[in-house]
Amino acid sequence: MIEGRCLCGAVRIAVARSDGEVSVCHCAMCRRWGGGIMAGFNAPPEAVTVTGEVGRYASSDFSERAFCPRCGSNLWMRDHGRDYELSPGLFDAAADFPLVREVYADRAHRFAAFSGDHPRITRADYERNHPHLEGDA
Numbered sequence: 001m002i003e004g005r006c007l008c009g010a011v012r013i014a015v016a017r018s019d020g021e022v023s024v025c026h027c028a029m030c031r032r033w034g035g036g037i038m039a040g041f042n043a044p045p046e047a048v049t050v051t052g053e054v055g056r057y058a059s060s061d062f063s064e065r066a067f068c069p070r071c072g073s074n075l076w077m078r079d080h081g082r083d084y085e086l087s088p089g090l091f092d093a094a095a096d097f098p099l100v101r102e103v104y105a106d107r108a109h110r111f112a113a114f115s116g117d118h119p120r121i122t123r124a125d126y127e128r129n130h131p132h133l134e135g136d137a
């Protein structure tokens with residue numbers, strides 16, 4: 001079990017089980033939402049317990065992005081019915097989670113260049129296999 005919280009502490013998230021590894025997305029939506037990137041680790045819905053009021057934004061027909069309405073901390077992104085992609089920064093225990101994947105890697109802003117030899121998936125490769133918004137806008 002790991003526990004996380006937003007900046008103000010109004011939202012607390014307990015996670016009983018997760019993949020323990022971080023993916024980063026450089027798509028246009030994630031750049032805007034996350035200040036340049038979105039980072040997330042996956043946890044199945046039955047393993048996640050959220051307390052406190054949560055704001056939700058439907059960022060597409062197939063996904064939502066959640067935030068604390070009081071302090072604005074990003075909490076998770078989630079495709080409907082799928083795993084949570086939780087923000088690692090909320091969890092002290094995520095400090096040692098490895099970065100295992102970048103998606104939309106060819107769209108990254110220059111400052112967001114991560115070191116390491118993990119897979120870097122291009123926009124074209126990602127969009128061949130996953131739902132997405134046309135135009136990465």
Ligand SMILES: [Zn+2]
Nearest residue numbers: 006008068071
């Ligand atoms: Zn908060």
Ligand SMILES: [Zn+2]
Nearest residue numbers: 025026027030
């Ligand atoms: Zn993205």
